[in-house]
Amino acid sequence: FIIFVSVTEASRCSITGIPLVRNISELPQDSYGRPGLSHITVAGAALHGMKEIEVWLQTFAPGSHTPIHRHSCEEVFVVLKGSGTAYLASDSVHRYPGKPQELHIFSNSTFRIPVNDAHQIWNTNEHEDLQLLVVISRPPAKIFIYEDWFMPHTAARLKYPYYWDEECLLEESIKDEL
Amino acid sequence: FIIFVSVTEASRCSITGIPLVRNISELPQDSYGRPGLSHITVAGAALHGMKEIEVWLQTFAPGSHTPIHRHSCEEVFVVLKGSGTAYLASDSVHRYPGKPQELHIFSNSTFRIPVNDAHQIWNTNEHEDLQLLVVISRPPAKIFIYEDWFMPHTAARLKYPYYWDEECLLEESIKDEL
Numbered sequence: 001f002i003i004f005v006s007v008t009e010a011s012r013c014s015i016t017g018i019p020l021v022r023n024i025s026e027l028p029q030d031s032y033g034r035p036g037l038s039h040i041t042v043a044g045a046a047l048h049g050m051k052e053i054e055v056w057l058q059t060f061a062p063g064s065h066t067p068i069h070r071h072s073c074e075e076v077f078v079v080l081k082g083s084g085t086a087y088l089a090s091d092s093v094h095r096y097p098g099k100p101q102e103l104h105i106f107s108n109s110t111f112r113i114p115v116n117d118a119h120q121i122w123n124t125n126e127h128e129d130l131q132l133l134v135v136i137s138r139p140p141a142k143i144f145i146y147e148d149w150f151m152p153h154t155a156a157r158l159k160y161p162y163y164w165d166e167e168c169l170l171e172e173s174i175k176d177e178l
Numbered sequence: 179f180i181i182f183v184s185v186t187e188a189s190r191c192s193i194t195g196i197p198l199v200r201n202i203s204e205l206p207q208d209s210y211g212r213p214g215l216s217h218i219t220v221a222g223a224a225l226h227g228m229k230e231i232e233v234w235l236q237t238f239a240p241g242s243h244t245p246i247h248r249h250s251c252e253e254v255f256v257v258l259k260g261s262g263t264a265y266l267a268s269d270s271v272h273r274y275p276g277k278p279q280e281l282h283i284f285s286n287s288t289f290r291i292p293v294n295d296a297h298q299i300w301n302t303n304e305h306e307d308l309q310l311l312v313v314i315s316r317p318p319a320k321i322f323i324y325e326d327w328f329m330p331h332t333a334a335r336l337k338y339p340y341y342w343d344e345e346c347l348l349e350e351s352i353k354d355e356l
């Protein structure tokens with residue numbers, strides 16, 4: 001049984017044995033504890049050995065959203081399905097993000113997040129899932145999370161490294177210890 | 179007339195005035211002299227001030243293809259429509275790429291190019307366009323182009339910097355000189 005489990009884990013996490021061309025609809029998806037989210041790592045640091053970019057496919061059920069957060073890596077979104085709202089606080093003059101701009105995002109639109117600007121993506125369309133292709137630079141992301149738009153920048157909670165597929169890294173560490 | 183032209187150019191190339199959310203179907207597309215290609219820079223260094231990633235939407239008519247080339251930046255593809263073949267020479271033992279692997283690529287599949295491996299994407303489906311979302315790291319790309327799979331690595335022709343939207347950079351240089 002132990003052998004069987006480790007073989008399964010290897011095919012989930014290890015970069016050896018993952019075919020070069022993969023069917024996205026057969027890739028593992030998970031909510032990672034966020035209600036309404038389906039996240040698929042299309043190309044990732046932990047899973048596929050990416051060093052400079054990660055690509056994710058994320059689907060948000062109506063009403064679901066990301067946390068309010070900021071990061072110094074670049075981020076580009078392509079909306080594949082549905083519509084929603086991107087909230088963006090571009091004013092960095094204050095001690096806190098402040099009331100954000102509301103940007104309508106829609107199928108076949110693209111937008112990028114200016115580096116270090118606090119932002120939040122929200123599926124505000126109650127009738128349809130919002131599906132996004134997300135690209136970030138320099139994995140793993142170093143993310144600062146805000147409780148609300150008026151929390152001081154200095155109080156935002158750091159999550160680093162931000163790996164979706166953390167279990168794969170943990171496994172690597174365990175292997176290193178053996 | 180001169181003022182009108184520069185206003186048009188500014189909205190095509192300058193990062194000021196480009197809205198944060200853009201409709202991809204309204205973005206400029208061009209073949210850049212490659213028969214059968216439609217290229218759209220979704221997020222780019224020259225056009226949008228990207229420093230760490232670029233995102234392109236490329237459509238290949240049946241029979242059309244990229245040159246055989248290699249680069250040290252990371253590259254990830256997501257196939258949005260159609261099917262085709264990715265040729266990949268992963269053997270770097272020889273002085274030349276050699277006969278490549280043929281990988282079938284299809285709608286909703288993803289693949290990445292191992293850094294520095296020579297590769298070529300070909301729409302080998304004669305009935306349908308092949309549409310790809312392409313992500314590269316560290317723009318501008320430094321690309322080495324091969325005439326065929328048996329050309330020595332050292333003879334591959336360097337194209338650097340590889341900007342699709344070169345006209346925008348030229349315009350910048352002209353501005354700098356003024």
Ligand SMILES: [Zn+2]
Nearest residue numbers: 069071075113
């Ligand atoms: Zn973000």
Ligand SMILES: [Zn+2]
Nearest residue numbers: 247249253291
């Ligand atoms: Zn390439």
